[in-house]
Amino acid sequence: MQTANPATAFRMHDHDSCSDTVLDRAEALSVEAGIRMTRVRRRTLEILLEEHRALGAYEVLERLAADGFGSQPPVAYRALEFLVQNGFAHRIRRLNAFIACMQPGESHAPAFFICDECGAVAEAPEEDVRGALDKAAARLGFRIARVNVEVLGTCPACAE
Amino acid sequence: MQTANPATAFRMHDHDSCSDTVLDRAEALSVEAGIRMTRVRRRTLEILLEEHRALGAYEVLERLAADGFGSQPPVAYRALEFLVQNGFAHRIRRLNAFIACMQPGESHAPAFFICDECGAVAEAPEEDVRGALDKAAARLGFRIARVNVEVLGTCPACAE
DNA sequence: TGTCGTGATGAAATAACATAACATATCTTG
DNA sequence: CAAGATATGTTATGTTATTTCATCACGACA
Numbered sequence: 001m002q003t004a005n006p007a008t009a010f011r012m013h014d015h016d017s018c019s020d021t022v023l024d025r026a027e028a029l030s031v032e033a034g035i036r037m038t039r040v041r042r043r044t045l046e047i048l049l050e051e052h053r054a055l056g057a058y059e060v061l062e063r064l065a066a067d068g069f070g071s072q073p074p075v076a077y078r079a080l081e082f083l084v085q086n087g088f089a090h091r092i093r094r095l096n097a098f099i100a101c102m103q104p105g106e107s108h109a110p111a112f113f114i115c116d117e118c119g120a121v122a123e124a125p126e127e128d129v130r131g132a133l134d135k136a137a138a139r140l141g142f143r144i145a146r147v148n149v150e151v152l153g154t155c156p157a158c159a160e
Numbered sequence: 161m162q163t164a165n166p167a168t169a170f171r172m173h174d175h176d177s178c179s180d181t182v183l184d185r186a187e188a189l190s191v192e193a194g195i196r197m198t199r200v201r202r203r204t205l206e207i208l209l210e211e212h213r214a215l216g217a218y219e220v221l222e223r224l225a226a227d228g229f230g231s232q233p234p235v236a237y238r239a240l241e242f243l244v245q246n247g248f249a250h251r252i253r254r255l256n257a258f259i260a261c262m263q264p265g266e267s268h269a270p271a272f273f274i275c276d277e278c279g280a281v282a283e284a285p286e287e288d289v290r291g292a293l294d295k296a297a298a299r300l301g302f303r304i305a306r307v308n309v310e311v312l313g314t315c316p317a318c319a320e
Numbered sequence: 321t322g323t324c325g326t327g328a329t330g331a332a333a334t335a336a337c338a339t340a341a342c343a344t345a346t347c348t349t350g
Numbered sequence: 351c352a353a354g355a356t357a358t359g360t361t362a363t364g365t366t367a368t369t370t371c372a373t374c375a376c377g378a379c380a
Contacts, residue, residue: 007300036347038357057337070359073338078358093253094308096337096366111293113302124296132288133271133311140167140284141316142273148254150308151293156301198328217366230330233367238329256337256366 007113007122008102009052010155019049022104026088029105035086040069044079045088045100053119054097092121094150109147115155122155167273167282168262169212170315179209182264186248189265195246200229204239205248205260213279214257252281254310269307275315282315 008018026045030037047063048055061076069075080098083089088104091097092112099121103110109130110123129149137144168178186205190197207223208215221236229235240258243249248264251257252272259281263270269290270283289309297304 010300010302036356040358072360074340075359077338082357093310111296113297113300115302116305122300122302124300126292126296128292128295129289129309132286132292133309135288136271136284136286137273137311137313140170140273140282141319142170142275142282142311143314143319144311145276145313146311148308148310148312149289149293150253151297151302151304151306152308153297153305154303159301159303196328200329232331234369235330237367 007124009120009122010113010157015052018102019046022049022100022102026104029088030086033086040064040075041079041082043067043069044076045083048083048089048098048100052099052121054092054095054099054114054121056095056097060098090123092150093148094152111149111151113151113153113155115158116152117154117158120155120157167284169280169282170273170317175212178262179206182209182260182262186264189248190246193246200224200235201239201242203227203229204236205243208243208249208258208260212259212281214252214255214259214274214281216255216257220258250283252310253308254312255281269309271309271311273311273313273315275318276312277314277318280315280317 023042023045027037027042043064044060047060057073057076057080060080061071061073064076064079065071080089080091083100084091084098087101087108089098089100090110090112092099092114094114099112102123109126111126111129113122113124115121126147126149130147133144133147136142183202183205187197187202203224204220207220217233217236217240220240221231221233224236224239225231240249240251243260244251244258247261247268249258249260250270250272252259252274254274259272261268262283269286271286271289273282273284275281286307286309290307293304293307296302
């Protein structure tokens, strides 16, 4: 299944269909969850889906403004926050940027693999990582709320 | 040994001696590595060592300025970058802030456990995490350069 | 001793990222 | 439809980070 496929970003794929699938899925999940996928929000998700790299809020904002939406920062930040809150996008702290989630609705808090060269970002499941962190947390007496794993390096395409 | 002790931040300890030890170690390592631990840089490290939490660049800058150093952002950013480059401090992306490294010179790229309540940050070794990420990277064909693991939650002291 | 190159520091200006606060519009439900 | 809740738009401002250029300190070495 397309959306369960990790690290789509690093592989050849039919990007239009990959985007459409995710978008459809997000719509369906919104209805199911009773949350409102409005026009700005949907458009914001579309914008993120146009690339497998992270976009800064201001970059998103420019494109929203070009489409006739508001042109002030809060417009972008609100839409992005909504998407992140509801699992349709992720925030990459390292880059001060946002990226569409490729597995909306599925188990979360993935690890991000960020290519230094081309900026591509891939999500990968992080069960193993999480296991290791849980052990460490137990040793420290620390209660984990959220986890952020960001890996920098070189993607297969740029490695040559 | 004090400096090899993970997660000092979450435990009772003699903070003065913990700071001094790290500072001495950093000095020694600098000489060894032929890098210049200048006055601003040393003072910056001292400032970071005064707390087991992450300080923003501007917070550091204020204190540097109060001590008679330059008062413009690059002063702080340069010193902080030097410390990070050379393993004497870490940058916590999540917090847009910096923290002294408690194990300078030792194997690196720790995981950070950040308390939402009190802001304390502890470093913990991350071999297990790294192992899991290496496996994932191998599957993706990704070559890892650096790893960033930031865990949010509640520290033992605040958990009560 | 002088001058050259290198790396460190200082300061000004600006860029990039993010939020607070408030007004207006739009849904949604009784 | 009215009232409340949610979403959008705008102004203003706050926070974090970098670019650029000038100056300074120091070692190498002719």
